[in-house]
Amino acid sequence: MTVTGTQQSEITRDESSLRRFLHGLPGVDQVGAQDRAAALATRSIKTTAKAWAIDAAISMVDLTTLEGSDTHGKVRSLAAKARRPDPSDLSTPTVAAVCVYPDLVATAVEALRGSKVGVASVATAFPSGRASLATKLHDVREAVAAGATEIDMVIDRGAFLSGRYGQVFDEIVATKAACGTAHLKVILETGELVTLDNARRASWLALLAGGDFIKTSTGKVTPAATPPVALVMLQAVRDFAADHGAVRGVKLAGGIRSTKDAVRYLVMVNEVAGEQWLTPDLFRFGASTLLNDLLQQRHKLATGAYDGPDYVSMD
């Protein structure tokens, strides 16, 4: 049984069928989504489950630096942290990837050589996405040529909000082609899409166009990742997998700073999408300060004493 009951080729035949499909998706009950997200956040995760969750969360972190002030030195120190998040405890897992701007990809690749840590690069005129398609694709090809294994693209929110779904779809398809073997994460920037209905439509649009991951936000817009948005996106990948057999991932980025928040999202992944998604291949946190809090909580479990920021590296 399919959730939406339509073949993929039929949906994406032309812009009007795409529009018909996206507007035919069931509307999101906003209050219901908020309640469900809030209810899942009340689960108590303790002791061994907490230890597992912390290690899982560390392994799902895309350690990110996306500042105008980034330097090669900062990327190298971030890479060192990605390889060995806690030098005092070698049982700590490595993070999933380091996420940087395209011009710093080569530095990150060099610093991570020989490790399993991926190199993700934002591209397509991140964060606004306001550039010509040619420029965006050039941005992507450069990042891939420099060795990026994952590309985080932004959708054209202006086009999406004015209903030009075909344009957004075509851009994602073109970007996917430019990625080659690199994984494509599609940033929806849900903070600018305003409604949960739009978040659901954009999720489906990105999945239909071939995005390997759908990602909440650039981290430059507030609100970024919120529990109701995460809920809607996790439902989308679950339903997409049921309909079309392709299992795609979700990345939450922006505003997730505490272990408590991260664990709540893991609960949501398990309950909404399914246990299958509890792996770095299908679920990521885009974060910079979250890792330090995860490490501090890991220390707390190991030593029994509350930890402090003096015992983790500054980024």
Add this chain to the structure above:
Amino acid sequence: MTVRKTYKLYIGGAFPRSESGRVYPVTSSSGDLLAQAAQASRKDVRDAVVAARGAFAGWSGATAYNRGQVIYRIAEMLEGRRDQFAAEVAAAEGLGTAAAEGIVDASVDRLVWYAGWTDKYAQITGGANPVSGPYINYSVPEPSGVIGVLAPQQSSLLGLISVVAPVIAMGNTCVVVSSFARPLPAISLAEALGTSDLPGGVVNVLSGSAAELAPWLAAHRDVNGIDITGAAPEGRANLLRSASDTVKRTYSPAGGRADGPGEEDWATEPALRRMAAFVETKTVWHPLGI
């Protein structure tokens, strides 16, 4: 009809109930039930330390003059509620009205005394050092950071102020565990603090058992010092040992003996020792001439 007051904790400038939901009965010295006070848990300690750490940058970065003004303002707020505090101290410590009022007055005086020291302490313990070289060399005291304070168990107001004021006068922020049996003046003091320009989180007041909460403070890796005045004598060695794991500054009650006598006499004018306990001396060498 009198409105019954809810005695809550004071964390980060707000008055939450204990995370644990626990309360415990507080009785007067003659055994009458006075109120149900919140009984803080280790998670309240955790939250209070986070609040204190958050407030540290602003409070330690304020000028010593400004800190003095704020502490003086606390004294004003205390004085304005003189009758309330006198009644609470009288009930808690079993004193007559005159004696309790004397304690409130002494507490106001104590605050003013420490308010005066904020911008003078550096002149006593800091200064220019004579060195044989082309340098100007000087030392200044700087606050240690977040301090855990175990307030005295007997003296519910004067003793409390005598241990908290020196810590904040030096620019530290603190997490205070009040007297277990006599917490009500501490919570009322928190209400005075909340209306006295003291930034939220500089002083956090937890009512509850020092025996339960102190080990969490002593072991906490984001706490920079601990004053064990209110700890039971038999627990002090363990607290100091635990604090040494993270090289905390510690303050032990007068004489420093773990098995020392009862509480110090809070009525006498304090020395500089409590201020000296929670500062770090920074020495700067600055090239001269050339």
